[in-house]
Amino acid sequence: MALSFSGKDSTLALHDLIHSDEYEVVLLIATVTEGFNRTSIHGVRVELLEAQAESIGIPLRKIWIPENCSNEKYQEIMIQVNREIKEQGIEHVAFGDLFLEDIRKYREEMLKPLEITPIFPLWGENTTNVLKRFLNLGYKTIITCVDLTRLTEEFSGKEIDNQFIDELPYGIDPCGENGEYHSFVFDGPIFKKPIQFHIGEKKLTNDIYSGETRFCFTDLVQIEDSKH
Numbered sequence: 001m002a003l004s005f006s007g008k009d010s011t012l013a014l015h016d017l018i019h020s021d022e023y024e025v026v027l028l029i030a031t032v033t034e035g036f037n038r039t040s041i042h043g044v045r046v047e048l049l050e051a052q053a054e055s056i057g058i059p060l061r062k063i064w065i066p067e068n069c070s071n072e073k074y075q076e077i078m079i080q081v082n083r084e085i086k087e088q089g090i091e092h093v094a095f096g097d098l099f100l101e102d103i104r105k106y107r108e109e110m111l112k113p114l115e116i117t118p119i120f121p122l123w124g125e126n127t128t129n130v131l132k133r134f135l136n137l138g139y140k141t142i143i144t145c146v147d148l149t150r151l152t153e154e155f156s157g158k159e160i161d162n163q164f165i166d167e168l169p170y171g172i173d174p175c176g177e178n179g180e181y182h183s184f185v186f187d188g189p190i191f192k193k194p195i196q197f198h199i200g201e202k203k204l205t206n207d208i209y210s211g212e213t214r215f216c217f218t219d220l221v222q223i224e225d226s227k228h
Contacts, residue, residue, distance in 0.1 A: 009096030
């Protein structure tokens with residue numbers, strides 16, 4: 001099976017699948033934005049994504065999408081990628097989604113014509129429990145992007161720990177399932193070695209629809225020695 005790989009939730013889903021006797025994960029797939037050379041939405045440099053896959057020991061398929069990609073173009077690209085992985089003999093794709101019914105339905109409808117079965121290992125779990133389990137297993141993650149309509153700029157670049165849950169404002173999902181924040185996982189049980197990086201600059205970006213300042217990204221810069 002393949003797994004849609006991005007932040008901490010997909011990492012925990014991968015952890016569960018690796019320790020399951022039911023499936024074997026043979027491919028990680030991740031979207032990367034052309035021109036920026038960063039993971040879509042999370043804003044992580046592609047070399048850090050590659051370092052994650054290398055440390056985990058599972059091949060990575062990067063899916064390149066254009067800047068400000070329309071839903072139609074995105075769907076066209078994903079259908080082609082899914083068709084190709086189906087031809088490789090992959091019949092299941094796993095996702096780290098937790099409770100958003102519309103996202104799940106979208107994935108199911110996209111994969112159904114190709115006869116690929118979507119798997120949601122974490123679906124329906126309490127999100128506070130998901131985050132606590134993630135941390136208790138020994139995973140380490142840092143916030144790379146926050147939605148400023150939901151969280152303040154100070155959360156961007158913050159490493160998530162057990163105290164993090166208590167610091168969240170009322171109404172914010174602990175796992176950021178509603179898009180409150182996105183993360184980069186740099187260490188944990190499925191990693192052969194930690195991903196080495198230093199924290200770079202913060203950058204504010206605008207909402208492509210309203211034009212107003214909406215997101216705060218924290219740049220993570222790979223330390224060269226981690227490649228060796």
